[in-house]
Amino acid sequence: QSVLTQPPSASGTPGQRVTISCSGSSSNIGSNSVHWYQQVPGTAPKLLIHSNNQRPSGVPDRLSGSKSGTSASLAISGLQSEDEADYYCATWEDSLKGWVFGGGTKLTVL
Amino acid sequence: EVQLVQSGGALVQPGESLRLSCAASGFTFSSYWIHWVRQAPGKGLAWVSRIEGAGSTTNYADSVKGRFTISRDNAKNTLFLQMNSLSAEDTAVYYCARSFRYFDGTYALDIWGQGTLVTVSS
Numbered sequence: 305q306s307v308l309t310q311p312p313s314a315s316g317t318p319g320q321r322v323t324i325s326c327s328g329s330s331s332n333i334g335s336n337s338v339h340w341y342q343q344v345p346g347t348a349p350k351l352l353i354h355s356n357n358q359r360p361s362g363v364p365d366r367l368s369g370s371k372s373g374t375s376a377s378l379a380i381s382g383l384q385s386e387d388e389a390d391y392y393c394a395t396w397e398d399s400l401k402g403w404v405f406g407g408g409t410k411l412t413v414l
Numbered sequence: 415e416v417q418l419v420q421s422g423g424a425l426v427q428p429g430e431s432l433r434l435s436c437a438a439s440g441f442t443f444s445s446y447w448i449h450w451v452r453q454a455p456g457k458g459l460a461w462v463s464r465i466e467g468a469g470s471t472t473n474y475a476d477s478v479k480g481r482f483t484i485s486r487d488n489a490k491n492t493l494f495l496q497m498n499s500l501s502a503e504d505t506a507v508y509y510c511a512r513s514f515r516y517f518d519g520t521y522a523l524d525i526w527g528q529g530t531l532v533t534v535s536s
Contacts (some may be wrong), residue, residue, distance in 0.1 A: 305456055337520040341459075348460065348529050349451075350507055354522040392459055396521070401473040403449065403523070404460040 307332060308393055310406035317414045321381040324409045326393030328374050332404055338376040341368055343390045343408075352391075353378060357387040380411075388413045415462040416440035416525055418493075418510050423530030428501055430534075432454075436455050436493040436510035444468065444488040449523060450495050452506035462493065464513070479514075500534045508533050 309327040316322040326338065337356050341349040353369035353370055358377065365383045380387055393406040401406075422434040436448070450462040463474045463484040472484050483496040493510055508530055511523035 316445040324486075324535070337518075337522075339522040341523075348526040350526070351522060351524050354524070355516050355518050355520045358516070360524065381433070394523070400461075402464065402474070402475055403451070405459040 306407035307397065307404035308406035310391075310396065310409045311316065312407065313410045315412040315414055316383045318383055318385065319412045320381055322411065323380075324378045324391050324393075324411070325407050326376045328376075328395060328404075330374060331399055332374075332395045332397045333371065333376060334374040335398060338369065338371050339394045340378045341392045341394060343392065344392070345395060370411065381399060383413055385413050386411070387411060416512075417529035418512065418525055420508070420510055420530040423508065423532050424534045426500055427536050428534055430500055431498045431502060432482075432532060433510055434497070434510075434530055434532070435493075435494045438493070438512075439493045439513070441525075443491040445503070447521070448486065449511045449513060450484060450493075451509045451511055451523070452504075453509070453529075454506045455504075457506075462508070466495070467533075477493065480532040484513040497532070500532075505532060506536050508524050 340353040342352050343349045355363050357369045358372040368379045390408045397404040419437045444467050449464040465472045465484045469486050481499045485494045510527040512525040513521045514524040
């Protein structure tokens with residue numbers, strides 16, 4: 305049971321816009337920034353979005369993040385086949401002094 | 415190139431010990447908090463432990479507290495995870511990851527090692 309709640313799956317056709325939600329509480333998302341990771345099976349996670357809505361160098365601008373209260377979301381527009389992967393949200397949990405993650409969302413490009 | 419290269423994963427029996435290593439290059443290793451995150455087969459990511467740049471402060475997830483010890487050798491740019499009293503529930507791919515501080519004061523795990531598989535089975 306993950307501390308942050310994500311839908312287990314999402315899907316879309318090429319060119320569509322897809323959003324993935326992430327829900328937490330006041331002690332994690334409510335008081336800290338949210339980050340998003342992409343993981344292609346068999347490889348290490350890759351940072352996609354940091355500080356709620358900032359893209360690291362090299363991440364395309366068709367990916368965007370947002371946060372409101374104790375929830376956050378990742379949006380991918382202009383869906384491409386290479387976007388097919390698992391996506392995880394993460395934030396700091398003050399009480400644990402550690403990172404908490406969502407359970408992951410498997411994105412399928414139809 | 416900024417990278418973390420891991421080693422040490424293996425198949426061990428329940429109750430045994432194992433030490434993982436994570437070698438850093440391309441950045442000033444001693445200036446960063448480094449974390450361990452694990453992923454059980456078919457499951458999501460789970461934070462394990464962290465250590466401050468000088469090695470003086472460490473934190474652990476409740477699931478590993480008292481059994482795992484994180485440490486670092488800044489002279490060799492290497493991070494370690496000593497794992498004792500292993501059980502089947504510790505079976506996972508273990509990743510080391512660097513914590514980077516951004517302009518707004520927030521931290522994120524920006525560089526990850528390739529992962530190393532630990533299997534605990536009799």
